[in-house]
Amino acid sequence: MSTAHLGTDTSTSSIGAVKGTMYGGQNPVSGAAVYLLEANATAYAGPGITASTANASKSLLTAASNTTADSNGRYYVTTDAGGGFSLTGDYTCDANQVVYLYTLGGNSGAAVNPAIGMMSVLGVCPASGGTLAAVTPYVWVNEVTTVAAxxxxxxxATDATHIGYSGSAAGLVGLQNAAANFKNLVNVGTGVVNQTTPGSVTGIGNIGTVPYQKINTLANILVACVNTASSNSSACSTLFSNAQSAGSSGTIPTDTATAAINIAHNPGSNTSALYGLQTGVGTAFLPHLTAAPNDFALPVSYTGGGLNGGFMTVVDATGNVWVSNYFGNxxxxxxxxxxxxSLVGSRAVV
Known part of the structure; x- marks a missing residue:
């Protein structure tokens, strides 16, 4: 895979025509608001950083025949009875910036639930002459894509609508690399978790193993809230109280996407209580964990690269990871x- 795009191009590019589907577990979500957002390029958001207008994600949809404005003036399209939605080619993004989908509300079969929040990453806006649709023409939005995003x-990310960086070249590289790693975890066109990373080559030791059972478990935890009739349901209340901004304290989330971000920020908090939410969701996403984990961190395990007793790790300016090997100098x-x-080596976690 290529490394992140560099540069300070201020041009815009067309999004292109993108279609997608939104599901809650195995049920289509109808009547959900689908926002097309771009990460803020002037102010950082993230763990411990307060959400504000300064670091809010940029809304890309505009007034059109199939869009509606919310109370904050942000436009969205609405999912149909089968969970489907379409973005026309009328919208633009800023070159080199990260673009993602955020969905809110809708009905997954029980009733309209304003706590349903989902995410999926479209990718990096092309610098010129291309469209995001050429790279991601069809996007699935469900609990697995939400966990991966x-x-x-x-x-x-502070929450689902406040994702940003300072505008520095280094910050842009980091954000682009983060967005690229979304597709290491999930197939954006199917909403199914990857078991190995897309760059893996079997048989020659170049394999990235994804913690797919843990991702499916996290997705099932979100399903427990998504497929209920109210944001005040027992499942939603349990999820939100155990997925606060600081784990067991701080800001209480109001939607499942922000709850997932908070769990990512605090992977060692309230694991048993969160795991318990999987019990009532049946077989929404399989295979999943059969016991509560020590934590909900999501390390990807890699084989190859000549690893031989790796003991020191550094990351360079473009995000490449270098490991010193104790054996072999x-x-x-x-x-x-x-x-x-390189295509030989022993196992390590990066």
Whole structure:
């Protein structure tokens, strides 16, 4: 995979025609508001940073025949009875910036639930001559994509509508690399968790193993709230009280996407209580964990790169990961998405 885009291009590019589907577990979500957002390029958001107008994500949809404005003046499209939605080619994004979808509310079969919040990442807006639709023409939005987006973007996210960086070149590289790692965790076109990273090559030791059972468990935890009839349901109340901004304290989330971001920020908090929410959701996402984990961190395990007793790790300015090997007097190099520079080695977690 390539590394992040660099540069300070101030041009805009067309989004292109993008279609998608939103599901809660195995049920389509109808009547949900679908927002097209771009990460803020002037102010950081992230763990411990207060949400404000200064670091709010930029809304990209505008007034059109199929859009509606909310009370804050942000436009959205609405999912149909089958959970489907369409974005026309009439909208633009800022070159090199990260674009994502955020959905709010809707009915997954029980009743309209304003606590339903989901996310999926479209990618990096092309610099010129291209469209996001050329890279991501179809996007699935469900609890798995929400978990993947929450964890991938968590370093830059205060909540689902406040994701941003300072505008520096280094900040842009970090955010772009974070967005690229979203697709390491999930197939955006199907909403199914990846078991290995897309750059993996079996048989020659170049494999990234994704903690797919843990991701499915986190998705099932969100399903417990999503597929209820009210934001005040027992499942939603349990989720939100155990997924506050500081884990067991701080700001209480009001939607499942922000709850997922808070869990990513505090992976060791309230694991048993959160795991217990999976019990009532049946087989929404399988396979899943069969016991509560020690934490909900999501490390990806990589094989290759000549790793041989790795003991020191550094990250360079473009996000490449370098590991010193105790044996062999060598260095192993991984791209920001975990692709190795050589095809032999032993197992390590990066």
């Amino acid at each position: 929450a964890y991938a973007l968590s370093g830059f 060598s260095l192993s190099k991984f791209s920001p998405q975990g692709v190795v520079a």
